[in-house]
Amino acid sequence: MTTAALPSPDCLPATASDWLAQRQIVxxxxxxxxxxxxxxRLLAERDATLVEPVDDSATLVVVSDEKWPRDGSPAANVLDETSRRRVRQGAAELIAESTLWERLGLVEATPDVRHLYTAAMLASLxxxxxxxxxxxxxxxxLAPVCTVRKLAYFDxxxxxxxxxxAALVAAGVSPSAIVRSTLLFAKRFPDVACPLGELPLVVSxxxxxxxxxxxxxxxxxxxxIDFEAIDSTGDELARHDGERPQRSCVPSVLSPAAFHADAPAATPAELLAAAAELEEQGDLGAAxxxxxxxxxxxxxxxxxCFTLAELLYRHGDRAAACERYYIAVELDEDFVEARANLGCVLAESGQLELAAAALAGALECHADYADAHYHLARTLDQLARHNDALAHWRRFAELAPESPWVEEARTRLTAPR
Incomplete structure (x- = not known):
């Protein structure tokens, strides 16, 4: 439900260039x-150096969003011994990829650049x-091009x-089959970052x-060549001579019985993977x-806690979902999507003042979060605070001119008061 702008490396402000200058980056x-x-190219133009292979000259260690731990474990765990020692000694700073983009100003709204979409807006589109x-x-x-306060943006x-x-899923193709098919295209075109988005593919x-x-x-x-033959191929998405289908990395924890005390202890990561698999299968209770x-x-x-809140909401338990969103925000006060979702659930429950406060809190963390502007504008209108709502309708329309909801914003902005 939101868009933002991502400048090219050439559009970085001078302050971003100064911050990056003379850095030795791992x-x-x-x-x-x-x-x-x-x-x-960005590093060369900003007088910074990528250290390859890793040595004792590193002054900045950047961990990609893909590698950054999602289970709360220390980020240093994913580093090599040399980088870990440099960070431990204070000789090098350790940051996430998303932090790098923030410091470089790559998530600021600027004119004449491509738009980005949150997962919520992608779903709506x-x-x-x-x-x-x-x-x-x-x-x-799908891979986000950047992340702001745990909020993923897609291009x-x-x-x-x-x-x-969406077309493949509508045709009845399983997610695992789509993954196998995509992996085969990725092997044929190793220089293409996103085969599904960049190659001239068709769904037949x-x-x-x-x-x-x-x-x-x-x-x-x-x-x-024969399209009739194509339609009759059924589920054979991943047929490949001499190659075995890849096994799913999701553990075989697929029912509540798997959590019995006599079963081998599963790690939190394994249990979360099982929850994701169960959710995809539509078994929300087990998830x-x-x-x-x-x-x-x-x-x-x-x-x-955020994942559990979303599952509880989809299962129809708003009160429990609210509680989990509250806990997520308590554990990470900059978790903007948790704040926004909390505001939405509170609004649906009729607690409009609390909803407005939660949404305003999300905007304090991420001022260009269009989703929050949209929901706060609607909430303020419900509270009869129409003048306050206008500012958020206007900002939402500026940030998300291609949103499916932008017509609602324009209608509110042009309505007689």
Whole structure:
């Protein structure tokens, strides 16, 4: 439900250049927000150096969003010994990829640049559930270009990928089959960061095909000309001579019985993976139990509480969802999506003053969060605070001119008062 702007490296302000100058940078993992070539160019133009291989000269260690721990464990755990020692001695600063983009000003709204979308706006554009978009992101089928306060933003390439995902899912193709098909295309085109969004792919029947000239090629590299034959291929998305299908990394914890005391202890990460699998299968009750088990198996984290809150909301338990959103915010006061979702659930429950406070809190953390402006404007209108609402309708329309809800904002802005 939100958009923001991401400048190119050439658009960075002088202060960003000064901050980066003379830095010796170690990169851990693959960046979600920029290609390796663009990142090297950015560093060269800002008088910074990428340290390859890692040595004792590093002064800044950047961990990609992909590698940054999501279970609350120390980020230093993903570092090599040299980088870990440099950070421990205070010789190098350790930051997440999303922090790097914030410091460089890459999430500031500027004119004439591409728009970004949150998972919620992506779901609204495609007419799919927010849970589906989150599941695609979990499986690596969608990758945010940047993250602000745990809020993922996607670009037009990811929108294209998501449209194809929605078409495949509507055709009845399983997520695991889509993953296998995408992996095969990724192997054929290793320089393409997002095959689903960047390659000239078409969805035909229940198959994902690559357009080459006047023909179509399947993930295994075989040409397909007869469209009737294509439609009859069914679920064979990942057929590949001499290659076994990849096994799912999701543990086999697929029912509440799996959490019996006599069963081998599962880690919080395994239980959360099981909860995600159960959610995709539509078994929300079992997913909630798996998520609660993850909380009991380890220290509570804001992310796990947020996940549980969303499951509880979808299961129809607003009061319990509210409580979990409150806990997520208590554990991480900058968790803007938790604050915004809390405000939405409070508004649905008729607690409008509390809802307005929660949404205003989200905007204090991330002033350009269009979702929060939209929901706060609606809440203020419900409270008959129409003049206050106008400012947020106006800001929402500026931030999200392509949102499916922008017509509502324009109607409110032009309505007689």
């Amino acid at each position: 990169l851990v993992g693959r960046l979600a927000g920029m290609s390796p070539r663009s990142f090297r 495609l007419g799919v559930s927010l849970a589906s978009v989150r599941a695609w992101q979990r499986r690596g089928l 037009f390439v990811q929108v294209t990928a998501a449209r194809r995902l 029947g229940r198959q994902l095909l690559l357009r080459e000239g006047e023909g179509l090629v399947d993930p295994a590299g075989q040409y397909r 909630i139990e798996a998520c609660r088990s993850a909380l009991m198996a380890g220290s509570p984290t804001a992310e796990t």
